[in-house]
Amino acid sequence: MSDKVRTRFAPSPTGYMHIGNLRTALFEYLIAKHEGGDFLLRIEDTDQARQVEGATEIIYQTLRQVGLNWDEGPDIGGDFGPYVQSERLPMYKGYAEELIKTGHAHYCFCSEEDIEAQRKEAESLGISFKFDDPCKHLSDEEIQQRIAAGEPYVIRQTISNVGETSFDDLVYGHIDFDGDLLDEQILLKSDGFPTYNFANIIDDHTMNVTHVVRGNEYLSSTPKYNLIYDAYGWKRPTYVHVPPVMKDDKHKLSKRNGDASFQDLVAKGYLPEAIINYIALLGWAPATEQEIYTLDELVDVFDVSRISRSPAIFDIEKLTWMNGVYLRGMDEQKYFETVAPYLEKAVKGPYSHKEIAKIIQPRIDVLNQIEEAVDFFDHPGDYDLEMYRHKKMKSNPEIALTSLKAAKAALEQITDWTEENVHETLLALPKEMGLKNGQVLWPVRTAITGKQFTPGGAIEIAFILGKDETLRRIEDGISRLEAAAASAH
Structure with missing residues (x-):
């Protein structure tokens, strides 16, 4: 086996990319690349019943989106192909028959009913079930007769008199196991x-995989895998078992429970680079307090010994925060290109999308927040006049009416509608009127947006709306306040 570190991501094409799966792929990539090794992609499609049309394409697309580019795989080839299990079928039977010859496997003709009968008997006796296969005791002659008669069979691992067995894992350390508890x-x-359990051993060995990274639910199966490696006289790989990604203290993340896949998160407006940065920190801790990493930086600092043994809780709020950091860190042009499709959908009016992008960049954490945040440009909210009452701004409907009238008169005088001129005009008013800034700006913002919360303040929004539309909305606010005042008397 090569000294070069070689890891493999071997997903089944059964649907969307789960967050736990993607994190496993990331850890495998980082382990290989940190050591200057190879990262392989293998498609494990032996469970034909669970295959989903188009799922292999989703695997390719997801890995490319997050930058986990593979060195060998079904689409690009390599020296150890084919990289799709169903294309390797003839090989597995030969390897299985080799184990039969050496006494490490046997033919089994038992039906599901035979196995179920043993399970029920164990239950009735109150003992844990382990299938005791009567076919182990068949003579070679009887086996050949039954095969020749077309009787269906499986090839089952033979495990006997193993006793204490052990292996080392880079996360969980030295593990001892009672080999006599292993089921065949x-x-x-x-x-x-082949079953997954058998095919991945054969494939990992024949593809020179040095490090096997997988979920810690496979820890208890690893002694069975090791017996097969030992039976062939092969070197066991280095094991890295990782803790699960959890929804909360008790539940694993699961698509069945409606938890988000990678595709769902992207559809909700999370950036692939923010997602991959966040999931790197699920169950792994860097040596410093740094939290924002590019993929190249992760490759540099990744250390297997810092993978935790404890489950990691997926915290959508932390991902949302991190996504906001990525969005705010973009240069103006890249940010505009990123948000343009969302702005085109949300704002159809004659307003500068580039200017809108500038005011939302400091305030938006997830791209899907954009539509609701900027919908007032086309459709100002049908607001309650009580919105003019604001304790912190020291505003109320009476002050608002005075401020809006003054703002309208002042803004009408602007001949060159620039953000600077709007700024100077509106900020001069509070001083002239003996009011606080908020007592003028809050009513203007309420009138021109109809919303309590907006990205950007009155000045920025008025500049983008333009003179005519700003004055029209302020006039509408004045009319509504006057009508309310009249009906109150």
């Missing part, structure tokens, strides 16, 4: 397809 797993199914 199926290696080759009756349809000729």
Whole structure:
């Protein structure tokens, strides 16, 4: 086996990319690249029943979006292909038969009913179930007769008198296991397809994979895998078992429970680079307080010994914060290109999308917040006049009416409608009127947006709306306040 570090991401094409899956791919990529090694992509499609049309394309697309480019794989080839399990089928049967010859596997003709009967018997006796396969005791002659008669069979691992067994894991350390508790797993199914447990051993060895990274739920299966490595006389890989990504203290993240996949998060307006940065920190801690990393920086600092043994909780609020940091860190042009599709959908009026992008950049954390944040440009809110009452701004409907009239008169005098001129005009009013800034700006913002919360203040928004539309909306605010005052008397 090569000294070069080689890791593999081996997903099944069964749908969207789950966050836990993507984190495993990321850790595998970082382990390989930190050591200058190779990152392989292998498609494990032996479970034909669960395959989803187009799922392989989703795997390619997701890995490319987050920058996890593979060195070998089904689409680009390599020296150890094919990289799709269903294209490697003839190989598995040969390897399984080799184990039969050495006494480490056997033919099993038992039906599901036979196994179920044993399970029920164990339950009735109150003991834990471990299938005791009677087919282990069949003679070679009887086996050949039954195969020749077309009787369906599987090839099952043979495990006997193992005793204490152990292995080392880079996350969980040294692990001892009672080998006599291991169940004899199926290696080759009756349809000729290998099980996941068998195929991944053969593939990892024949592809020179040095480090196997997977979820900690496979810790208890690893002794069975090791028996197969040992049976062939192969070197065991280095194991890296990672803790699960959880929704909360008790529940794993799961698409079935409606938890977001990578595709869902992107559709909700999270950036691929923010997602990959965030999931790197799920169950792994850098040596410093730094939280924002490019992929190249992660490659530099990644250290397997800093992977936690504890489950990681997926915190959408933390991801949202991090996404906001990424959005605010973009240069003006890149930010505009990123938000342009959202602005085109949200603002159809004759307003500068570039200027709108400037006011939302400091205030938007997720791209899907844009539409609701800027919808007032086309459709000012049908607001309650009580919105003019603001304790902190020391405003109320009476003060608002006075301020709006003064603002209208002052803004009408502007001949060159620039942000600077709007700024000077509106900020001169409070001093002239003996009011606080908020007592003028809050009523203007309320009148021109109809919303309590907006990205940008009265000055920025008035500049973008333009003179005519700003005056029209202020006039409407004045009319409504006057009508309310009249009806109150």
